[in-house]
Amino acid sequence: MVRLVPIGKAYAGCVQFQQLQYFVAVAETRHFTRAAELVHVAQPSLSQQIRALERELGADLFRRARGNITLTDAGEALLPLARRILADTDTARHEVQEVAQLRSGRVRLGATPSLCTGLLPDVLRAFHDRYPGVRLLIEEGGSHDLVRELARGALDLALVVLPLPTPSPALTTVELLREDLVVVSSPDAPRPGRGRRAVRIADLEGERLVMFRHGYDLRELTVAACRAEGFEPGFAVEGGEMDAVLGFARAGLGVAVVPRMVAARSGHGLRVTPLARPGLYRTIALAHRSDVAPPRAARELQRMLLER
DSSP: OOOOOTHHHHHHTTOOHHHHHHHHHHHHSSSHHHHHHHHHSHHHHHHHOOOOOOHHHHTEEEEETTEEEEEEHHHHHHHHHHHHHHHHHHHHHHHOOOOGOOOSSSSEEOOOOHHHHHHHHHHHHHHHHHHHSSSEEEEOOOHHHHHHHTTTTTEEEEEEEOOEEESOTEEEEEEEEEEEEEEEEESSSSSSTTSSSBBOGGGGGGSSSEEEEETTEEEHHHHHHHHHOOOOOEEEEEEOHHHHHHHHTTTTSOOOEEEEEHHTTTTOOOOEEEOOOTTOOOEEEEEEEESSSOOOHHHHHHHHHOOO
């Protein structure tokens, strides 16, 4: 267990909190002077504390060469642990500083871009109306990126798509909803699926798809469904985020497979066609770290999401 004490108390045999701050600053800037400016301390003092940390741990953390600071193997091993300790301490500080009735505080929530468009606006509006003093910090990303940010303590909660790209025993996930996917296209273009009221996945073989960028959960899901039907999907354009994909489909460049909630919110100028049974859906879950309870404000948002 790492014992942390204030920098001003010269206890022997202790890793100090500020030393970890200084170490992370140098690791991220790869420059002692810039790191000192970042943490608002004199450069000689920062260097002295880094040396003290290295003596305490019994290993060099940096390879020092003129104009070239790199991490040693020991430094690489310490960096994610130091970041997690600092993030957890920051979370604890905000938790303690929250006042009764949640009049202050913050929630760091990660979500995929499609969920930011479809699910979150109504829930976040209700949360903000009830707790106007709580800051909402939203990070958009794919499930893989959000899981990584949760693990290093940069997020309190994340809305992710199951199954996770890399299952993690350090995360707790609670299934939130199963959402149908639909096909959107321009009303001026021929109706997909030869005019059927519901489109089969097999019908997409003759369509040009507007496709999301690599790493997007919806891309992997759609491509996998097409391959399961025995064909490789053809793309009219690819690489977009949600707004771009909807815009390209609206302009008649091709058809896109998107969540029903997104289509409902962005339906102006789009034809929405359901997928024939068994259809295609995605499972949304709420995730948080198993070893650290979310802050109070995050727990309240979690409750509102689960009860929505």
